[in-house]
Amino acid sequence: MFEILKRQEMADGTVVLNEISAPKIARNAKPGQFVMLKANETGERIPLTMADTNAKKGTLTVIYQVVGKSTALFKSLQVGDRFQDVIGPLGKPTHLEKVGTVLCVGGGTGVAVIHPITRGLKEIGNHVIAIIGARTKDLLILEDKMKAASHELHVCTDDGSYGHHGFVTDVLKEVLEKEDVKLVVGIGPVPMMKFVTKMTAEYNVKTLVSLNSIMVDGTGMCGCCRVSVGGKTQFACVDGPEFDGHLVDFDELGQRLDAYKQEEQRAYEKYLHECKLAQ
Amino acid sequence: MGEEKAKKKEKIPRQPMPEQKPEVRKRNFDEVPLGLPSELAVKEAERCLQCKKPSCIEGCPVAIDIPAFIKLIKEQEFTKAIRKIWERNALPAVCGRVCPQEIQCEGSCILAKKGDPVAIGNLERFAADLEREFGKGDLPPKAAPTGKRVAVVGSGPSGLTVAGDLILKGHDVTVFEAFHKPGGVLVYGIPEFRLPKEIVYSEVNYLERLGVKLESNVVVGRTISVEELFEEGYDAIYIGVGAGLPRFLNIPGENLIGIYSANEYLTRANLMKAYLFPEYDTPIALGKDVVVFGAGNVAMDSARTAMRLGADRVRIVYRRSRQEMPARVDEIHHAEEEGIEFFLLTAPTRFLGDGEGRVTGVECLQMELGEPDESGRRRPVPVEGSEFQLECDLAVIAVGAGANPLLTQTTEGLELNKWGYIIADPETGKTTKKGVWAGGDIVTGQATVILAMGAGRLASDSIHQYLTWGW
Numbered sequence: 001m002f003e004i005l006k007r008q009e010m011a012d013g014t015v016v017l018n019e020i021s022a023p024k025i026a027r028n029a030k031p032g033q034f035v036m037l038k039a040n041e042t043g044e045r046i047p048l049t050m051a052d053t054n055a056k057k058g059t060l061t062v063i064y065q066v067v068g069k070s071t072a073l074f075k076s077l078q079v080g081d082r083f084q085d086v087i088g089p090l091g092k093p094t095h096l097e098k099v100g101t102v103l104c105v106g107g108g109t110g111v112a113v114i115h116p117i118t119r120g121l122k123e124i125g126n127h128v129i130a131i132i133g134a135r136t137k138d139l140l141i142l143e144d145k146m147k148a149a150s151h152e153l154h155v156c157t158d159d160g161s162y163g164h165h166g167f168v169t170d171v172l173k174e175v176l177e178k179e180d181v182k183l184v185v186g187i188g189p190v191p192m193m194k195f196v197t198k199m200t201a202e203y204n205v206k207t208l209v210s211l212n213s214i215m216v217d218g219t220g221m222c223g224c225c226r227v228s229v230g231g232k233t234q235f236a237c238v239d240g241p242e243f244d245g246h247l248v249d250f251d252e253l254g255q256r257l258d259a260y261k262q263e264e265q266r267a268y269e270k271y272l273h274e275c276k277l278a279q
Numbered sequence: 280m281g282e283e284k285a286k287k288k289e290k291i292p293r294q295p296m297p298e299q300k301p302e303v304r305k306r307n308f309d310e311v312p313l314g315l316p317s318e319l320a321v322k323e324a325e326r327c328l329q330c331k332k333p334s335c336i337e338g339c340p341v342a343i344d345i346p347a348f349i350k351l352i353k354e355q356e357f358t359k360a361i362r363k364i365w366e367r368n369a370l371p372a373v374c375g376r377v378c379p380q381e382i383q384c385e386g387s388c389i390l391a392k393k394g395d396p397v398a399i400g401n402l403e404r405f406a407a408d409l410e411r412e413f414g415k416g417d418l419p420p421k422a423a424p425t426g427k428r429v430a431v432v433g434s435g436p437s438g439l440t441v442a443g444d445l446i447l448k449g450h451d452v453t454v455f456e457a458f459h460k461p462g463g464v465l466v467y468g469i470p471e472f473r474l475p476k477e478i479v480y481s482e483v484n485y486l487e488r489l490g491v492k493l494e495s496n497v498v499v500g501r502t503i504s505v506e507e508l509f510e511e512g513y514d515a516i517y518i519g520v521g522a523g524l525p526r527f528l529n530i531p532g533e534n535l536i537g538i539y540s541a542n543e544y545l546t547r548a549n550l551m552k553a554y555l556f557p558e559y560d561t562p563i564a565l566g567k568d569v570v571v572f573g574a575g576n577v578a579m580d581s582a583r584t585a586m587r588l589g590a591d592r593v594r595i596v597y598r599r600s601r602q603e604m605p606a607r608v609d610e611i612h613h614a615e616e617e618g619i620e621f622f623l624l625t626a627p628t629r630f631l632g633d634g635e636g637r638v639t640g641v642e643c644l645q646m647e648l649g650e651p652d653e654s655g656r657r658r659p660v661p662v663e664g665s666e667f668q669l670e671c672d673l674a675v676i677a678v679g680a681g682a683n684p685l686l687t688q689t690t691e692g693l694e695l696n697k698w699g700y701i702i703a704d705p706e707t708g709k710t711t712k713k714g715v716w717a718g719g720d721i722v723t724g725q726a727t728v729i730l731a732m733g734a735g736r737l738a739s740d741s742i743h744q745y746l747t748w749g750w
Contacts, residue, residue: 024497024502024503025502028501028502028503028504038459042552042558042559042560043559043560044551044559044560044561044562045459045551045561069560070560073560084459085459085495085496086496087457087459087496087498087502088498088501088502089501089502090498090501216543216546216547216551216561217457217458217546219457219498219501219523219683219685220523220524220683220684220685221523221524221525221542221546221683222525222540222542222543222546223525223527223540223542223543224539224540224543226534227534228534233527233529233533233534238684238685252534252636255536255635255636256534256536256636258536259536259537259564260562260564263556263557263562264562266557267556267557267560267562270557
């Protein structure tokens, strides 16, 4: 179990897709849910939202950016290698509802997360407008898939190397001005989600975000992933990961995400050093 | 005549177990008590009076035939001793270490009336450790296969007990565990220095040798539902998922960085082996000035873990007095020996942080004891104007745990009480859902390892009856 069946490098090799054999998880998984992955005996448990699942094939797909030791270790796994542990599906599924025009905004690897939600919202009859963004053209992922999953796709790059020059929020504003948007789903880095919700608040449009807090078990038994939503403490792993963006304390979330910055750097450097020695 | 015999026997004093010295052990994760050598174990076994009506057995929630196994140790029939224990208990190396014997078997020992009781826990541990090291003693006999299948949800002490009982009765047993390793609180909660994980895995391995199947990484309620387990052909289901929902203090500043639930702190340290970071990948904050809230065993474990991770100072903050501390006397004693300080009659009111969102201290109030509350303990009342601040760079909240709703919310027909615990018959473990039993902390709320095992034993008898005769 948990064998890697397909592996694809995207965004200049900084983002990797793994299709993993996990029939039990694939059978019950729904858009918006996540899995915890652990590569080997000494590994840590990392949460990743599933970018896709295939119940028939018994597979799930995750897409991750290499940002530290664990994701670098994941990247080193080849087709035929196995994750030692994959646990899921975890978290509440996205509440998919027909509301009219919806706007799906994805940034960075958040595009991978928003893809199945976008597709799901379209399938049940919404008019779906999607906006995806990346720092630069080479880092953009899943453009084709997002095009197919939506009725209208806008692409932005921070440096203007492709599509609209600027942030996703620029396009978001234009669309909010023009269209009668009933729901916005915004998924990406914390600053992006913060700005998206700030803007949609001005237009009074309901906004869902998917929070990526640090997790250990992913089943509600430790509270590591706790976030403040509307002044109340919630566990992202069982109460979320999706929440009403207008109620989320993004500053606190951003700070908590940096809790282990030093340790993460230390582990990553040690890993890179050992890789070098192994060569 | 009995009295006379007692006098004669009592001349042998209770044999103390050698321990690591406090100055040394407070900085390592090795086990603190080192175990009894054979000579001492045999000597200790000689102290047992072999009572005709042994009250020690009544004090044991799983009713081990204590005089019988002790007699076997006395006769140096060590393999036979462990087999005697296995008849009633699949986790003797664990129970010998973590049971509160002073209020169970040893508390009921006749010798306790006039002096020190027989060290039953130490002897149980001795037999189990010896078996693990040397013996491949014959496994207990198994009944003929019944063709019935039982799913056990949760691989903590109660689930493992049910699995061990039912496999011997000839049923086909599969245990489902949400974590990547089996053992429940035995692996994520109780630290290495109190219960080495190798010991837990070896007791789990004993169950696997008996034929129990174990499936880790299965979150019942998410990966598979209770209904789906029935659809897959299980005839009975036992729910032993524990009380794994951390309680917080619900005071301002609780989400600052450096504030952990004991569950998270201990899971990182024990299950994920963060104390070996960066050899293991999971990090843990290394506090210099640590405050732990609560005074149960989990609080002692957290405080002693922080000390081993290099803290300069570890303080336990508890709102009642020493007398009400729920931790085992031994554990409090161990903690004190290791330099843990106690701030009693102290209640936190808010956490203080720096500009970056990290904890820097906690504001507390002095308390005094008022009238007894519903638990019978005197209720702490704040002393007006007694606010003061304690500095800290790491805080661990160990004020208890509640029922994790993940499984119960996704299972229809399972009645819960107002705290979210499963309602089950105390004699049989039967729930309101046909074919489903429950026991341990998910029924009683947070209690002890051995009580969970006792609940498992009652339930397994009832499940066996159901599989043989019907509900």
